[in-house]
Amino acid sequence: MLKGFAVPLTLQGDSAITRPPSWHYPSDCIAVEYWSDPAAVEALLPPGMVPDAGSNGRCLFWCLDWQFTGSNEELTDPARYQYREAFILAEARFEGIAVNHCPLIFVDRDAAIARGWIQGLAMVLGSVP
Structure with a gap:
């Protein structure tokens, strides 16, 4: 039986693009x-x-240099666990509740894209300074 948290699934489950x-x-x-x-x-x-009328178009632009850990492998495979990200948040309302909507999010590693998709974020590959 094939194993793994995300594709590609393999017999040992070690080839998944992202760990659980x-x-x-x-x-x-x-x-x-x-x-x-x-x-x-x-x-x-x-x-x-809808836009949050009280925020008058307030947005945030974030740039991050991440080091994440998922399976305690970040020391043996650091390239897999380091990435950069840039995104925009726009203040809005959903069913009357204040939210931050993320319409654009760029990362520079495919493993980060896979985790983002699992979390419901529409990440795309890009060059992030």
């Missing part, structure tokens, strides 16, 4: 707060979400 949770994430990061045109924020929101 729990995952822990220390990082160095910088966040930039800015205000965008509320109409531009609205254009990025999925159906059912």
